[in-house]
Amino acid sequence: MSNEAHVAAxxxxxxxxxxxxxxxxxxxxxxxxxVLTVVTAVELWASYNAHIxxxxxxxxxxxxxxxxxxxxxxxxxxxRFEHGLLTRLFAFGLVLGAGIIITLSAIFWNDGTxxxxxxxxxxxxxxxxxxxPAPGTTPAR
Amino acid sequence: MAAATHExxxxxxxxxxxxxVLMWIFLASxxxxxxxxxSTYLIFKGDSISGPTPAEILNxxxxxxxxxxxxxxxxxxxxxxxxxxxxxxxxxKAMLLATIVLGLGFLGFQAYEFASFVHxxxxxxxxxxxxxxxxxxxxxGTHVFVGVxxxxxxxLAANRRTGLGRERALHVDIAGLYxxxxxxxxxxxxxxxxxxPNN
Numbered sequence: 001m002s003n004e005a006h007v008a009a010x011x012x013x014x015x016x017x018x019x020x021x022x023x024x025x026x027x028x029x030x031x032x033x034x035v036l037t038v039v040t041a042v043e044l045w046a047s048y049n050a051h052i053x054x055x056x057x058x059x060x061x062x063x064x065x066x067x068x069x070x071x072x073x074x075x076x077x078x079x080r081f082e083h084g085l086l087t088r089l090f091a092f093g094l095v096l097g098a099g100i101i102i103t104l105s106a107i108f109w110n111d112g113t114x115x116x117x118x119x120x121x122x123x124x125x126x127x128x129x130x131x132x133p134a135p136g137t138t139p140a141r
Numbered sequence: 142m143a144a145a146t147h148e149x150x151x152x153x154x155x156x157x158x159x160x161x162v163l164m165w166i167f168l169a170s171x172x173x174x175x176x177x178x179x180s181t182y183l184i185f186k187g188d189s190i191s192g193p194t195p196a197e198i199l200n201x202x203x204x205x206x207x208x209x210x211x212x213x214x215x216x217x218x219x220x221x222x223x224x225x226x227x228x229x230x231x232x233x234k235a236m237l238l239a240t241i242v243l244g245l246g247f248l249g250f251q252a253y254e255f256a257s258f259v260h261x262x263x264x265x266x267x268x269x270x271x272x273x274x275x276x277x278x279x280x281x282g283t284h285v286f287v288g289v290x291x292x293x294x295x296x297l298a299a300n301r302r303t304g305l306g307r308e309r310a311l312h313v314d315i316a317g318l319y320x321x322x323x324x325x326x327x328x329x330x331x332x333x334x335x336x337x338p339n340n
Contacts, residue, residue, distance in 0.1 A: 021226050021227065022226075024223075026220065026223060029216060029219050029220060029223065030216070032216075033212065033213065033215070033216035036212050036215075037209065037212060037213075040205070040208060040209065040212065043332065043336055044201070044205055044336070046336075047201065047335075047336040047337075047338075048201075050338055057337075057338070058337055061332050061336050061337055062332065064332075065328055065329060065331075065332035068325075068328045069325050069328050069329065072215060072321055072324060072325050072328070073321070073325060075219075076215055076216075076218070076219045076317075076321045076324075077317070077318055077321045077322075078314075082157075083155060083156065083157050085155055085157065085162070086157065086161070086162065086165045089162070089165045089166055089169050090165055090168060090169050090172075092169055093166075093168065093169020093170060093171070093172035093173060094169070094172050096169075096172065096173050096176070097172030097173050097175065097176030098172075098176065099176075100173060100176035100177055100180055101176050101179055101180040101183070104177075104180035104181070104184060105180055105183055105184060108184045109183075109184065
């Protein structure tokens with residue numbers, strides 16, 4: 001049985017089904033690689049010129065990173081041309097993974113139990129020593 | 142030929158090969174794994190009592206070079222998949238070999254970075270930054286190493302007379318999914334660990 005016949009017999013026709021040959025050409029793949037390289041170079045430039053971007057540096061870096069992530073997933077991993085089920089499966093894991101990062105950061109970022117303060121201050125700043133109790137008194141709890 | 146074709150296309154209700162679905166499920170679960178490691182790094186990187194701190198020790202130029210190497214390995218990997226899907230076996234083998242070499246190059250950069258950090262006094266147990274940094278990047282490096290072994294096995298199979306052929310493009314396609322995932326994880330790690338200022 002040929003591949004085509006087998007695919008046709010395997011289930012209902014769906015336009016987004018797995019395509020044996022994604023339509024992307026070698027030239028397009030190389031162009032995508034070039035774009036990814038340029039975006040990485042822009043990220044580097046932004047990182048070394050943080051004073052120019054100021055407070056927008058982190059959002060800019062995150063957006064550029066997300067762009068590269070999306071391009072690789074869509075074009076190199078061919079998710080753009082695949083069945084929607086695969087997109088939903090991966091998106092499910094991705095949302096849960098991002099949820100873990102956001103939730104844990106929200107819980108522990110300023111939990112006040114850190115050795116060096118609770119506010120992610122300078123890593124070299126020593127913790128303030130607790131005041132010594134006066135002689136004959138019970139330390140406050 | 143018929144047997145080989147049967148091996149690449151199991152009849153399923155969705156029309157998608159089950160092995161491909163399994164790889165995507167695995168990659169989705171890996172998002173949770175790396176999500177945990179990245180959040181742990183973010184939480185603890187600034188809590189070290191003693192140095193070296195991220196701002197003191199991270200070598201961005203060297204890591205940028207290794208990032209470029211890994212990006213290029215994704216390009217060669219997708220060209221290997223292209224070669225497999227279009228019956229250009231010579232191209233597939235050459236691109237698989239190039240991906241393996243680039244993957245080994247990335248691991249070489251990482252080994253150099255780890256060795257220089259240890260030389261400068263940052264080990265796995267030096268401080269919380271060291272612990273979370275080495276665990277996060279070390280697990281990623283382990284994934285790259287596993288990917289290199291995976292691709293090497295495909296290359297060896299392709300060089301056997303009865304081995305990987307045009308009808309087995311799915312194997313290269315699935316290996317490519319794993320390799321590209323390793324690349325996108327590094328895209329996130331590179332930004333969060335190296336590029337975002339560590340003050």
